[in-house]
Amino acid sequence: MDTIISLFNDPASYRLLTIVILSVFLGIEVISRVPSVLHTPLMSGANAIHGVVIIGAIIVMGQAPSDDYVALVLGFLAVILGTLNVVGGFVVTDRMLEMFSKKKKK
Amino acid sequence: MESTILQLSYLIGSVTFIIGLKMLSHPDSARKGNMVAAVGMTIAILATIFLYEHNGEKLHNFGWIFAGLAVGTIVGTLAAKRVQMTAMPEMVSLFNGMGGACAMLISMVEYNHMQHAGEAAATTGTMLVIVLGMVIGTVSFAGSIIAWGKLNGSIKDRTIPAGQILNFLMMGGVVVLSVMLMTGMASGAAVFYGIAALAALYGVLFVMPIGGADMPVVISLLNSFTGCAAAFGGFLYDNPVMLTGGILVGSAGTILTILMCKAMNRSLKNVLIGSFGAKATGGGGAGGKEQGNYKEISMNDTATLMAYAQKVMIIPGYGLAVAQAQHTCHELEKVLNEKGVEVSYGIHPVAGRMPGHMNVLLAEADVPYEKLLEMEDANDQMGGTNVVLILGANDVVNPAAKEDPSSPIYGMPILEVEKADHVIVNKRSMKPGYAGIENELFFRPKSSMLFGDAKKVLQSLVGELKQM
Structure with missing residues (x-):
């Protein structure tokens, strides 16, 4: 119980919680009233953005001691998977949207 | 000085995500919005590699990092460029699963790390964040892979007998074990990986019976799960850009899921609990009117x-x-x-x-x-x-x-x-x-x-x- 109370006494967690709450409202605000045509690209774009988890993978990888093979291998896999998420996500979204812009020019 | 630049890069990253998402929701600016977010992501990644330090120590293992980035970039680009337009939905699901798996692996490495450092190093808060990130990442990974398999036809719809009860039991098991792990009532890698296994099974069983037209809703939901998993990573490393990016996708994804449900005039609860296939047989029997004949045309x-x-x-x-x-x-x-x-x-x-x-x-x-x-x-x-x-x-x-x-x-x-x-x-x-x-x-x-x-x-x- 004490540990839980100590969580609430830590000023750092309040800073992070503030970011969380503001981001929640921002996310809702930004997405509301989207034409259904854009649902798929939007989902795909959001998919690429949560690829930001790659930063965690880079930190894990970069901190792994060079003799800890488990950490090295898992970290390496994490970096690959995270990059797939980011790069694949953005490229797929761009391909979808490319088609929309093509017909706009006409 | 360097840490100022790092924080500044993270700020830029967060802002581009917000602007990018906003632009993505308008047809005219959508493509640019995607680019904006991609640029922000690149800045945040590069800044992390070169500027991040923990207790005065910079990151090392650059060889591994860049090799991983290169492999991911090449495979990701090729896969995304080659995929048929028709197979787009399953591609999105697959990439989403990769993100979930990434969050899962991060939590696993951090857990091992913590075990080596001794239990004393683990505060309840850190443990909570590690376990939550792992559970949500794993559910998202397992669920996305099933959704991917379903969309490309390699996995058939299947209703599991007593699936609802099984799901509840498993979720309960995950919660109980996690609480025990955090309060110190149980410890050890076996418990941790036991939770991971349960979470994976839950992900599979959660998506398995959901069929038919509801798959997009599920993918959107799993998408917001992965967002949350990424956000827990942000808590773990006290990293603002992971936090904003993750939560933004988590909340935007949830709204998007609800919007999709509305477009189909179905409630989210209906989608998740009432599996389409199972009900249809019942409905067919009740409404079994004489079907008459159809006519063909040449x-x-x-x-x-x-x-x-x-x-x-x-x-x-x-x-x-x-x-x-x-x-x-x-x-x-x-x-x-x-x-x-x-x-x-x-x-x-x-x-x-x-x-x-x-x-x-x-x-x-x-x-x-x-x-x-x-x-x-x-x-x-x-x-x-x-x-x-x-x-x-x-x-x-x-x-x-x-x-x-x-x-x-x-x-x-x-x-x-x-x-x-x-x-x-x-x-x-x-x-x-x-x-x-x-x-x-x-x-x-x-x-x-x-x-x-x-x-x-x-x-x-x-x-x-x-x-x-």
């Missing part, structure tokens, strides 16, 4: 009917997508136009496998934007339309959604094709559609069936029309 008759019509509306569905018939479809439209026939497309918001799927597909074939009518406009114009050609769409034109309260899709808005003079339905066979429910439309007096693969049928139609 290619030649179809061509004649269309050539002498004034207004033709094409209603595309997943059948068009599987057959890759979007280009042939555009050709048919052009031939008809030459003959003075007015052609438009009626697009149901959930036709295909994902909302907007048909728009993307037809856009690929250069069909002009103005010809794509949204459902309301399409229904308004249906009255003056002579021929409606349905290409592999089924549930979105099923009159049961309006007339039969026992039908699982009852209440979903549909394209009211029966207001037109003639309805021609192209399907491969009489098998029910993706949602697994019979469609009475096929047996109605105005309807006639044109069997065959959408692409082949369209090709012969174009052939017939050109000879006329």
Whole structure:
């Protein structure tokens, strides 16, 4: 119980919680009233953005001691998977949207 | 100084995500928005690699990091460029799963790390964040892989007996074990990996029975799960850009999920609990009216009917997508136009496998934007339309959604094709559609069936029309 109370006494967690709450409202605000045509690209774009988890993978990888093979291998896999998420996500979204812009020019 | 630049880069990253997402929700700026977010992501990644330090120590293992980035970039780009437009939904699901797996692996490494450092190093808060990130990442990973398999047809819909209870038990197990791990009542790698295994199983069983038209909703939901998993990583490393990016996607994804549900006039609870396939058999039995006979129409008759019509509306569905018939479809439209026939497309918001799927597909074939009518406009114009050609769409034109309260899709808005003079339905066979429910439309007096693969049928139609 004490540990839980100590969580609430830590000023750092309040800073992070503030970011969380503001981001929640921002996310809702930004997405509301989207034409259904854009649902798929939007989902795909959001998919690429949560690829930001790659930063965690880079930190894990970069901190792994060079003799800890488990950490090295898992970290390496994490970096690959995270990059797939980011790069694949953005490229797929761009391909979808490319088609929309093509017909706009006409 | 360096840490200031790092924090500044993270700030830039967060802002680009917000702006990018905002721009993505408008047709004109969408593509640029995607670019903006990508640039922000690159800045945040590079800054992390070169500037991040923990207790005064910089990151090392650059060889591994860059090798991983290179492999991921090459494979990701190739996969994303090569994928057929029709296979887009499963691709998104797969990439989403990769993100979930990434979050899972991070938590595992951090857990090992913490065990080596001794339990004393683990505060309850850190442990909570590690376990939550792992659980959500794993559920998202397992669920996305199942969703991917379902969409590309390698995994069939299956209802597990007592699946609901099993799911509840497993979720309960995850919660209980996690609490025990955090309060120190249980410890050790076995418990941690036990939780991971349960979470993976939960992910599989959670998606397995959800079938039919609901898959896009599930993918969107899993998408927001991965967002949350990424945000827990942000807590773990006290990293603002992971936090904003993750939470933004988490909340935006949830809203998007709800919007999609609304477009189909179904509640989220309904989607998650009431599995489509299971209910459909029950509904079929209750509403088992005499189906009567359907009539077939020949290619030649179809061509004649269309050539002498004034207004033709094409209603595309997943059948068009599987057959890759979007280009042939555009050709048919052009031939008809030459003959003075007015052609438009009626697009149901959930036709295909994902909302907007048909728009993307037809856009690929250069069909002009103005010809794509949204459902309301399409229904308004249906009255003056002579021929409606349905290409592999089924549930979105099923009159049961309006007339039969026992039908699982009852209440979903549909394209009211029966207001037109003639309805021609192209399907491969009489098998029910993706949602697994019979469609009475096929047996109605105005309807006639044109069997065959959408692409082949369209090709012969174009052939017939050109000879006329």
